[in-house]
Amino acid sequence: MLVSGSLLVLLGGIASPSIAETVHGVLVFTRHGDRTSKHYSGYGLTSLGFEQNFQVGSSYRSRYLSSASPRRIFNISEDKYVPSQIYASAPDQSVLINTATAFLQGFYPPLGGVSPKLATQTLNNGTATQNPLNGYQYVFLHGADANSPDTIWLKGDDACPALTNASESFENSTEFQAKLESTKAFYAGFWDFLKGVYDYTPQKMTYAKAFDIFDLINVANIHNSSIPRNITSEELFQLRTLADSAEFAYNFNASQPARSIGGKTLTGAILNQLNQTVTTKGKLKFSLLAGSYDSFLAFFGLSNLISASTNFYGLPDYASTMAFELFTPENTTAFPSDVNALSVRFLFHNGSAGSLDTFPLFGRSENTTPWPEFVTQMKSRAITNAEQWCQTCNSPDDFCALYRTVPTSVAEKSKGGMSNAMAGVIGAMVMLGVVAICGILAFVLFWRRKKEAAVTTEEKASVASGSVSV
Secondary structure, three states: OOOHHHHHHHOOOOOOOOOOOEEEEEEEEEEOOOEOOOOOOOOOEOHHHHHHHHHHHHHHHHHHOOOOOOOOEOOOOOOOOOHHHEEEEEEOOHHHHHHHHHHHHHHOOOHHHHOHHHHEEEOOOOOEEEOHHHHOOOOOOEEEOOOOHHHHHOOOOOOOHHHHHHHHHHHHOHHHHHHHHHOHHHHHOOHHHHOOOOOOOHHHOOHHHHHHHHHHHHHHHHHOOOOOOOOOHHHHHHHHHHHHHHHHHHHOOOOOHHHHHHHHHHHHHHHHHHHHHHHOOOOOOEEEEEEOHHHHHHHHHHOOHHHOOHHHHOOOOOOOEEEEEEEEOOOOOOOOOOHHHOEEEEEEEOOOOOOEEEOOOOOOOOOEEEHHHHHHHHHOOOOOOHHHHHHHHOOOOHHHHHHOOOOHHHHHHHOOOOOHHHHHHHHHHHHHHHHHHHHHHHHHHHHHHHHHHHHHHHHHHHHHHOOOOO
């Protein structure tokens, strides 16, 4: 872990030289920090993970909020959270909700620490009141419920059978089978690490569980002081690179687009948030989205970042972030009236250490993309609405019922067309219905006439005996 001051310099904050440009809006997508193993349900951030996400949030504060930073977002509130300027969203999963919360507390820390005056309010009677928790600022966070269409933008790979089927087809590939065979002995050597895991057997120690095995051993290597033996850096690196290769293949294949549906919805979310900054003339200034490594990998493939650096074939480290800066290449005093003046810069920060580096998107040679081209390129890769996602995924989610394909026979009928066979069936059913109705009417008429005849006979007998009252 780097201390806060070191991290601020690495991310290009107050130590950056003066630049002649204006940043009008930013979107950041972040991965969670250090956590317990994903193998077990109820996994969550560790104290180290909270600290990592907080530190990364603090570094982005230095870059985009500090009045001393040349990359400060134009007219953004430096110390006090202004709801109209900030948007934050995370899936309704504790590890990701906590990730976003920790980041935002680094981005907008308690007012008492940055501006004590803002943490105090004076009443009409002269009494000064102090905000609790040293002026703690609650930044509103949109939690996307799993049963809501909103969840697809950050977890578009969940409840998506088309993606699952496409990803699983990787396991039938010659590439997968070759890796499975060539790594048998390597994985078998780690049984002493995982024999205590309740649902593992020696037969499961294969490339088929590359990420899960890496995750279990990596977490143990960080937190467990009683591991069977010291794992070498070479062993851990090989476990990591094998997990890299498997997870990238599960999430991206140019010839099988369905593997990248999670990246396509993330692409749609990124485009939507940046477009809101444009349509509101810069009122929305900063968006934070929290998600998982699989969405990172899918986006790396979709945006052709893998042509910019082979490192994008690998898993992003804990607390990694990618950022999109919407800017004009000159100093301005207002949001530009012509959107053609805007450009987008992509930046990636691997983990909570290292640097925030710029990379070209879409296979371009330039590190920046004009806004109109950015929109065109992103749209060609994005899923932009719930209907498109539901139909692409063939998802069973309840909210997709509205968009499910109508059966062919019903669709044909709605268009005014009907097959001869269907017409015959319907005609026969109508005829049977008519016969049945006629039979019922005949029976009722017969029964009524019989009753009336019986009543008439009874009345005659009554008249004859004089028992009928008038």
